[in-house]
Amino acid sequence: MMNQLFKLDKGLExxxxxxxxxxxxxxxxxxxxxxxxxGHKAVLKNISVGIGVRSITALIGPSGCGKSTFIRCINRxxxxxxxxxxxxxxxxxxxxxxxxxxxxxxIRRSIGMVFQRASVFPTMSIFSNVAxxxxxxxxxxxxxxxxxxxxxxxxxxxxxxxxxxxxxxSGASLxxxxxxxxxxxRAIAIEPEIILMDEPCSALDPISTLKIEELMLEIKKDYTxxxxxxxxxxxxxxxxxxxxxxxxxLIEYAPTREVFTVPKDKRTExxxxxxxx
Amino acid sequence: MNSTGGNxxxxxxxxxxxxxxxxxAAIVIGFLVLILGYTIINGxxxxxxxxxxxxxxxxxxxxxxxxxxxxxxxxxxxxxxIIALPVGLMAGIFLSEVAGDKAAxxxxxxxxxxxxVPSIIVGVFAYALLVRPMHSYSALSAGVALAIIMxxxxxxxxxxxxxxxxxxxxxxxxxxxxxxxxxxxGVIMPGATTGIVTxxxxxxxxxxxxxxxxxxxxxxxAFGVQGLTExxxxxxxxxYRYALSPYSDWQKQAWAAxxxxxxxxxxxxxxxxxxxxxxx
Amino acid sequence: xxxxxxxxxxxxxxxGDRIFSNLTLFFALLILLIIAGLLVVLNIDAWPAIxxxxxxxxxxxxxxxxxxxxxxxxxxxxxxxxxxxxLVIAVPVSLGSAIFLSELSPVWVSRPVxxxxxxxxxxxxxxxxxxxxxxxxxxxxxxxxxxxxxxLGFFPLFQGPPFGVGFLSxxxxxxxxxxxxxxxxxxxxxxxVPSTQREAMLALGATHxxxxxxxxxPYCRSGLVGAVILGLGRALxxxxxxxxxxxxxxxxxxxxxxxxxxxxxxxxxxxxxxxxDLYIGSLITLALVLFGITLLVNIIARLLVWRSVSVKGxxx
Numbered sequence: 001m002m003n004q005l006f007k008l009d010k011g012l013e014x015x016x017x018x019x020x021x022x023x024x025x026x027x028x029x030x031x032x033x034x035x036x037x038x039g040h041k042a043v044l045k046n047i048s049v050g051i052g053v054r055s056i057t058a059l060i061g062p063s064g065c066g067k068s069t070f071i072r073c074i075n076r077x078x079x080x081x082x083x084x085x086x087x088x089x090x091x092x093x094x095x096x097x098x099x100x101x102x103x104x105x106x107i108r109r110s111i112g113m114v115f116q117r118a119s120v121f122p123t124m125s126i127f128s129n130v131a132x133x134x135x136x137x138x139x140x141x142x143x144x145x146x147x148x149x150x151x152x153x154x155x156x157x158x159x160x161x162x163x164x165x166x167x168x169x170s171g172a173s174l175x176x177x178x179x180x181x182x183x184x185x186r187a188i189a190i191e192p193e194i195i196l197m198d199e200p201c202s203a204l205d206p207i208s209t210l211k212i213e214e215l216m217l218e219i220k221k222d223y224t225x226x227x228x229x230x231x232x233x234x235x236x237x238x239x240x241x242x243x244x245x246x247x248x249x250l251i252e253y254a255p256t257r258e259v260f261t262v263p264k265d266k267r268t269e270x271x272x273x274x275x276x277x
Numbered sequence: 278m279n280s281t282g283g284n285x286x287x288x289x290x291x292x293x294x295x296x297x298x299x300x301x302a303a304i305v306i307g308f309l310v311l312i313l314g315y316t317i318i319n320g321x322x323x324x325x326x327x328x329x330x331x332x333x334x335x336x337x338x339x340x341x342x343x344x345x346x347x348x349x350x351x352x353x354x355x356x357x358x359i360i361a362l363p364v365g366l367m368a369g370i371f372l373s374e375v376a377g378d379k380a381a382x383x384x385x386x387x388x389x390x391x392x393x394v395p396s397i398i399v400g401v402f403a404y405a406l407l408v409r410p411m412h413s414y415s416a417l418s419a420g421v422a423l424a425i426i427m428x429x430x431x432x433x434x435x436x437x438x439x440x441x442x443x444x445x446x447x448x449x450x451x452x453x454x455x456x457x458x459x460x461x462x463g464v465i466m467p468g469a470t471t472g473i474v475t476x477x478x479x480x481x482x483x484x485x486x487x488x489x490x491x492x493x494x495x496x497x498x499a500f501g502v503q504g505l506t507e508x509x510x511x512x513x514x515x516x517y518r519y520a521l522s523p524y525s526d527w528q529k530q531a532w533a534a535x536x537x538x539x540x541x542x543x544x545x546x547x548x549x550x551x552x553x554x555x556x557x
Numbered sequence: 558x559x560x561x562x563x564x565x566x567x568x569x570x571x572x573g574d575r576i577f578s579n580l581t582l583f584f585a586l587l588i589l590l591i592i593a594g595l596l597v598v599l600n601i602d603a604w605p606a607i608x609x610x611x612x613x614x615x616x617x618x619x620x621x622x623x624x625x626x627x628x629x630x631x632x633x634x635x636x637x638x639x640x641x642x643x644l645v646i647a648v649p650v651s652l653g654s655a656i657f658l659s660e661l662s663p664v665w666v667s668r669p670v671x672x673x674x675x676x677x678x679x680x681x682x683x684x685x686x687x688x689x690x691x692x693x694x695x696x697x698x699x700x701x702x703x704x705x706x707x708x709l710g711f712f713p714l715f716q717g718p719p720f721g722v723g724f725l726s727x728x729x730x731x732x733x734x735x736x737x738x739x740x741x742x743x744x745x746x747x748x749x750v751p752s753t754q755r756e757a758m759l760a761l762g763a764t765h766x767x768x769x770x771x772x773x774x775p776y777c778r779s780g781l782v783g784a785v786i787l788g789l790g791r792a793l794x795x796x797x798x799x800x801x802x803x804x805x806x807x808x809x810x811x812x813x814x815x816x817x818x819x820x821x822x823x824x825x826x827x828x829x830x831x832x833x834d835l836y837i838g839s840l841i842t843l844a845l846v847l848f849g850i851t852l853l854v855n856i857i858a859r860l861l862v863w864r865s866v867s868v869k870g871x872x873x
Binding site for chain 2: 075077080105106107108109110112113115117119121122123124132133135136137183186187190196
């Protein structure tokens, strides 16, 4: 099972005795002692972690372990939810994004997000969906000026060829996989540095899933991607670093190959070998 | 045996009561059929082109129509909408998107209370607030009275329509770095359009048929539509006046006006409900 | 182990958001302001009459614009009596219809029937009044009042000449107008009863009817009471249709056949002809009395309906 899972891996022994790093060499995000609550329920407990620039970081763990909450803290979306509270620091380019003088709206413009269920705006056309992050932050924008951005974003999201002739149709008319790629295009259009993905494939069929995964590998050349997934194969296939979370704690964080081949923690091993509830 | 006898009685009781409940529903439908039937039959027989193209004739002269009152009703509904839509929509946004639980429940409660205030009292209010200080009955005061009736309806239906927009839409918009107010206007409101339009149209239909608040604000006008600060006629007002008049010609016109008003009000209701049923 | 949450990370919202939310708050407060304005303005304009008559305004039965003597008792009585007649007719019909819609009929029946009942609610009051005046009142006069007078005439309620217009007609008209309201709310309240309640009763061997009376109705009792009271609130303030069929005579009488007046009909039929601060003030005081009654009734009803619907709404 594990071996099958690890076809990508060329030699287990190669990393055998090495002491691995505790964080990627170049981090765009440094999280220090991050805790988060829903009301009085603690969902994240003192998490410290660094996220490597232009790479894919995967967070795995059973549902309810706090992995979604974690990425929602990165773009300050957690505090929007009822009772959502956050403590600790998240440094981006040396600046704490939770500092009092930081506007969460600015943070979210440099950190895009893609959700579990494609959150296409159903009343908008495909074009307007992609452009919405721009049009809804400006007073006035002309379609001509947006054309380039929309095309570029849709191309990057590998959707352009499929929709270029029906840009004015409703975004809701697309298939599930296309909608999800539309959401990725929408996130790309605001030219963020980081793209957070919250189980982006869990509602998709295998072919659409494959497309999204290829897309992630493609966009990591330009963007830092953080993906939450309950699908271990997916984490193994696409990510560079993997964190395993359990009940609000970050149990293990290491290069993906290490996590899946030589997990240091017994609980991680139990989880990735499927011995976990 | 005793128990089988009891069971038989219970079964008959069951059937009897269920039939009675069915009859109750049939009675209600019966009232609707009676009222609509008489209005349509009488209205159609007295309805003619003159009725909508001619102004009223003085007492004693036959003929004439309600052109000016039809016009007046549109003007009054227009004034009411211009005032009530922004207020109602913004209050609805406050209830659904801005307010905390406590503030929302206070405003929601007052909106419901305001919606329950008898329309005649709203008319008295508009009279005391506008007619008396301005020393004149006016279209404006009647429009304000109708607006006060519309506001809570628009606010509550807008709130409910916006509640139906899934939270994921809000999060998606915020995650794009869109500020809250642009999110509300650019994503939530468009997503709630059907519900909001439904509520607004139903409020308009309701207000178009209101009579009590017009009696001492709009008053009615024998000289047609003259201006916002002058008295103005309205279809429902004219139905009331003509119905209570002793002239059979006027009574016939009241039926014709009732027919027109029913078509207008129920027409809006039917179209709006059919559209919103289909959307669901 | 992290301690309790702190609030340090709450930053001030952007200026656009602040302006916008304050703007919505302003418009929301306008609703409160209108209610407050209603109370204040009506009180100011009613003041001459309140000052002159005091509490005796409620208990006096005269209404004489020439001698400037005004009392509200006949109107208050007429309001309560016609609403009571309305409810006596409307409550059983509405509950029966609501049970039919919620418990008995399949969706393809209940949906169009609900639709039609909503249509009845949408018909403007003045049109129901027109129908009442020209179609129903003659029918009430003869045969209904004649028959009742002949057979139940020993009862004070059914004594007196059959006018047609009067309390009975007003009551029936009010019933027609509040039935859709009570029916719709009762139906929703019954819908909110969890189906486990029904199943539990049926599992005990209850018939359908016993399930309704034993499980459904007791469970949503307070909501149903709320629905009826909401209907009452509507009936008390209903104006046009009542004004057109009640006959507008200002007196206290036990006879249901007698013409009478309600607060709303009195205000509607005399306000535009009234002159003098005292006369207008008296009419506005009448309106204030009605406002007070309906406010009270509506508040009670809202609380009852909200409570019973929020039982269902916990899953949100």
